[in-house]
Each structure stands twice: as structure tokens, then as C-alpha cells.
Amino acid sequence: MPKTKATIHGAVSLVNAIANQKGATLGISLKVEATVETNPGKGISIQSENKSLSSRLINNTIEKIVSKKDLEQNKITITLDSEIPTGYGLKSSSAISSAIALACAKIFKPKFTDQQILLAGVDASIKSKVSITGAYDDACSCYYGGFNVTDNAKKKRIQFEKGASNLIAVIFIPKDRKRGNLKKLKIFSSIFENAWELAKKGNYWDAMIINGLATASILNSNSKIIAELIEKGALGASISGNGPSIAAVTKKENEDAIKKIFSTLEGNIIVSKISNKKAEVHEM
DSSP: OOEEEEEEEEEEEEEOOTTTSEEEEEEEEEEEEEEEEEEESOEEEEEESOTTSOHHHHHHHHHHHSOHHHHHHEEEEEEEEEOSOTTSSSOHHHHHHHHHHHHHHHHHOTTOOHHHHHHHHHHHHHHTTSOSSOOHHHHHHHHHOSEEEEETTTTEEEEEEOOOTTEEEEEEEESOOOOOOGGGGGGGHHHHHHHHHHHHTTOHHHHHHHHHHHHHHHTTOOTHHHHHHHHTTOSEEEEOTTSSOEEEEEEGGGHHHHHHHHTTSSEEEEEEEBOOOOOEEEEO
16 A cells, blocks of 8 residues: 655744744754555554644644545554654644645645645644644745745745755753743734844844844743854854744854853753755655
């Protein structure tokens, strides 16, 4: 019976899209693999080490790709393997929904375009309430890699380019998982708009720093840390997504200096290369 495997990578935020539905993101090399196997029968079965994954998101994504008739005639087994910690703003849900959409499309909708596959994941994210905006910006960087500047309301990529291969993201995952009040991000909507305009011009690091200072001050994070990270060689630093993780993008040689700043806080540090890799799928 057909069996496919899709690989998609995670991303970090440069500009948070909640205030204006306009975002910017950068692909990182932490990856998600989704294997889809179909057998005669019916029903969806999900196998994953991670118990906190939203099965609603997975089911909704499958239903966006696979027709009712095909769902009646196929037992679909999904196996997920993810390196991306969930619930920290590192785009795990965008990566997972895109990977499942891509793997299912290979079997059931081989003519689907990248955009159709992306939108299936985005729509499923909105439907299952794992994302407020559908996270089109996140989905683009997970799917295409590199820098992506998007208009989430129009579901359009406005600007995209590859990231330099000598860059890494040093990501701090705090022990305390508290997130601030996301609705308050709208207070600074004009500031996020300015950051987005900078990203649109390819001025990604200034955009990320402005975003970092604004999100940190609203989401009760320590905004002083953003300045410390820049001082120690980060090109850009920000809370990623809605937090609580903090990402600093830097050249490899500054890795230790950046880690040292994070080591004063309680939590874990992950180092990931920047990824320019487009989503891949193949039959097994």
C-alpha cells in the first residue's frame, strides 16, 4: 500500500504577525518527519512520541487534503517524528501540518501545488485553533526555508531569499512556559508595521531586534536580554513567535558568547543551523 514520507523544517520569528497579520520568519534546521501509510479500511491513527501534539490539527489537515470518499476507503496511519519542541514559538504546528499535508497530497492529490499544500495546513491550523492568524508566515519558512516576509491576510509571500550558510540560531527554551497576553501585541501595531516594512526591504536584523524589544516588553520577558545578545554578536534576537523561547541569530564564532548569556537563565539551549531547504517528500 502507498507509503510516503515528508520532511519539513522549523523556523524562528523575525516579525510577529499577530498585531497586523503581517509577519516575517527564517527557516532553521530542526526538522519534522511525517510518514503516511494507507491500507484498506477506515479511520486515522496517529503514532508519535509527543503526547502534547494536537490530534485535532492532524485530523483537520488530513481532511483538507483527503476527500470524504477516500477517507471512507482508507485507514490512514500517520507517524510523526519531530525535533522541534512544541509550544515554544518554534513553529512546530506549522511544520507538522505542512508535513502531513505534503505526505497526504503525494498519495491522494499528486497534482497539488506548493501553495495548495501550504494552505491546507494553514486552514487546518485556524480550524483547530492552534494559530490565531493561520501562521502563513511560519508555514512559508517551514516549507521553503530561508527568509520569508508575508501578508498573512492575503496569504502571499512578499519577499523571500536564502539565508547565509554560516549563520546559526541559538535558541533558549525557558523552564517556565508562561506566555504573556497576546492581545496586547496590538498596542504596538505601528511598531510591528515598521519592523515588517524593514523586513520587506531585506533589513531582517533590524526588524528582528525591533520585534524582540516590542514582544519582550509586552509578553513579560526580559527585554534587557535582547540588548545583551546583540552586544555579544547576535545579528538579530527576539522572542520567537508568541514565546516563550528566545532566538538569537549569529555567526558560528559567537556561539559561546551567546550561550553564556542564556546560561544565566533557567532552561535549555538548542543550537540550530539556518535552513534554506525546501520541503521534501518521497515514496517509501
